[in-house]
Amino acid sequence: MSDSIFAEGFRTDPYWWDAVPRDAGAGLPAEALPERADVVVVGSGYAGLHAAITLSRAGSEVVVLEAGPLGLGASTRNGGMVSGGVNVGKHASLDPATADEMLAEAAESYGWFEGFIRDEKIDAMYQRCGRFVGAHTRAAWLKQAEEVARLNDIADSGASMVPADRTHDHLASDFYHGGMLLDRSGAVHPAKLHHGVLSVAEAAGVSLFGGIRAGAITRSGTGLEVETSEHAIRAGAVIIATNGYSGDLSPWHQRRVVPVPSYQIATEELGAECVTELFPTHRMIADTKRLLYYFRPSPDRKRVLFGGRARYLKHDPAAGAAFLRSRLLRVFPQLDGVKLSHGWWGNVAYLRDGVPHVGESRPETLPGVFHALGCHGSGVVMMSWLGHRAGLMAAGSLNRPSAFSGRRLDAFPGFRKTPWFLPMVGKYYGFRDWLERRLDG
Numbered sequence: 084m085s086d087s088i089f090a091e092g093f094r095t096d097p098y099w100w101d102a103v104p105r106d107a108g109a110g111l112p113a114e115a116l117p118e119r120a121d122v123v124v125v126g127s128g129y130a131g132l133h134a135a136i137t138l139s140r141a142g143s144e145v146v147v148l149e150a151g152p153l154g155l156g157a158s159t160r161n162g163g164m165v166s167g168g169v170n171v172g173k174h175a176s177l178d179p180a181t182a183d184e185m186l187a188e189a190a191e192s193y194g195w196f197e198g199f200i201r202d203e204k205i206d207a208m209y210q211r212c213g214r215f216v217g218a219h220t221r222a223a224w225l226k227q228a229e230e231v232a233r234l235n236d237i238a239d240s241g242a243s244m245v246p247a248d249r250t251h252d253h254l255a256s257d258f259y260h261g262g263m264l265l266d267r268s269g270a271v272h273p274a275k276l277h278h279g280v281l282s283v284a285e286a287a288g289v290s291l292f293g294g295i296r297a298g299a300i301t302r303s304g305t306g307l308e309v310e311t312s313e314h315a316i317r318a319g320a321v322i323i324a325t326n327g328y329s330g331d332l333s334p335w336h337q338r339r340v341v342p343v344p345s346y347q348i349a350t351e352e353l354g355a356e357c358v359t360e361l362f363p364t365h366r367m368i369a370d371t372k373r374l375l376y377y378f379r380p381s382p383d384r385k386r387v388l389f390g391g392r393a394r395y396l397k398h399d400p401a402a403g404a405a406f407l408r409s410r411l412l413r414v415f416p417q418l419d420g421v422k423l424s425h426g427w428w429g430n431v432a433y434l435r436d437g438v439p440h441v442g443e444s445r446p447e448t449l450p451g452v453f454h455a456l457g458c459h460g461s462g463v464v465m466m467s468w469l470g471h472r473a474g475l476m477a478a479g480s481l482n483r484p485s486a487f488s489g490r491r492l493d494a495f496p497g498f499r500k501t502p503w504f505l506p507m508v509g510k511y512y513g514f515r516d517w518l519e520r521r522l523d524g
């Protein structure tokens with residue numbers, strides 16, 4: 084028997100694509116690309132699709148442009164863990180009133196998200212299974228405990244604390260010192276979710292184009308012109324929903340959105356009994372470290388899916404998978420010998436102030452260009468919601484301001500194209516996490 088850590092047929096595509104393969108042919112043929120549209124949406128992830136659905140239902144002619152096959156980005160690569168905003172602003176220094184407003188809107192977004200899945204009958208394997216957020220130190224546990232009342236008051240999170248000696252009720256691991264339970268939280272199959280939202284967009288009359296890259300956006304008469312890899316399109320408004328894949332579409336946005344890679348692995352089938360032993364309550368798991376691990380049972384409960392930071396600039400899914408497997412074994416040493424069936428990665432988007440943004444990017448110099456950007460790693464619900472809100476803004480029908488709009492989208496000093504600083508930041512955060520655990524004993 085081979086001693087490789089990779090199972091036979093190991094794949095560097097997301098595990099989710101086994102059930103929903105990327106179909107380069109999906110969407111309309113390039114010849115159907117119109118010369119003009121009311122709104123051009125760039126990006127076919129959850130944000131772009133929800134913006135498009137909202138606008139199309141309000142009567143606009145909407146074109147969605149996707150550089151790769153539809154849904155190539157993070158929306159079909161993520162961990163499928165959904166919640167009502169417990170992570171919002173985690174990396175930011177916000178005044179308490181703003182933080183509370185954001186939490187309240189994030190909680191609202193979760194109700195909206197559940198309603199959308201239910202009303203549109205989307206088969207996303209959605210379960211409201213709850214989440215366990217493991218504390219990496221005793222101090223982190225105490226900090227979590229301070230947040231419980233706020234989460235329950237503002238977001239109705241169903242939050243409660245698990246003492247260290249009850250961790251095993253939720254996780255067959257000694258890695259954490261207890262943690263926080265969140266009931267208003269769940270799981271989806273992200274690619275099935277994306278497929279369902281795509282079908283809703285098609286049914287709403289959105290024109291979807293895969294394999295067409297959007298280029299420079301300029302003023303043209305009273306409107307805008309978007310260059311594309313086919314031909315230019317005139318539009319009244321443009322929505323940028325490109326997440327950590329923004330690239331050189333717009334240099335202005337590029338300097339404001341840092342792409343941060345997140346890696347994931349899937350184990351070979353371990354069997355439902357073994358997975359239930361590891362996750363007795365089948366909750367989604369995250370933790371309090373700066374470089375967090377996020378992991379879960381697969382929707383069929385036969386595998387473990389495990390994610391975290393692995394590599395920052397030179398991407399190599401197999402090397403990244405090997406690294407993450409070593410982290411998986413820190414949490415579940417009993418899985419020594421386990422083989423991996425899949426290892427993949429995708430980008431998330433970080434903004435300078437550490438919170439998601441929705442709004443008109445440059446109303447003075449390029450009016451009509453909107454953005455929904457900056458998931459900071461938690462965007463299944465939030466970016467769907469902000470895409471929807473961007474659609475309302477572009478339609479001029481947003482009836483109240485969003486807690487995520489009106490903030491300045493600042494550039495990162497010294498950053499243009501390559502986030503050269505990420506390996507250093509990663510090392511520094513890794514060191515802080517390690518030191519805290521070390522000092523904690």
Ligand SMILES: Cc1cc2nc3c(=O)[nH]c(=O)nc-3n(C[C@H](O)[C@H](O)[C@H](O)COP(=O)(O)OP(=O)(O)OC[C@H]3O[C@@H](n4cnc5c(N)ncnc54)[C@H](O)[C@@H]3O)c2cc1C
Pocket residue numbers: 125126127128129130131148149150151154155156157158159160161162163164165166295296297298324325326327328329330332345346347377390428429430431455458459460461462463464465466
């Ligand atoms: C590995 C991983 C794990 C994650 N886990 C979770 C999780 O468990 N829970 C959670 O809530 N969030 C998670 N996230 C975050 C979540 O997936 C994202 O926030 C969300 O999918 C973002 O959706 P989006 O529509 O903004 O972007 P995306 O889905 O990334 O779509 C952006 C699209 O824009 C396209 N594009 C870029 N430039 C152009 C151009 N010039 N022309 C045309 N198209 C262009 C890209 O090709 C891409 O398809 C995870 C992300 C990753 C990568």
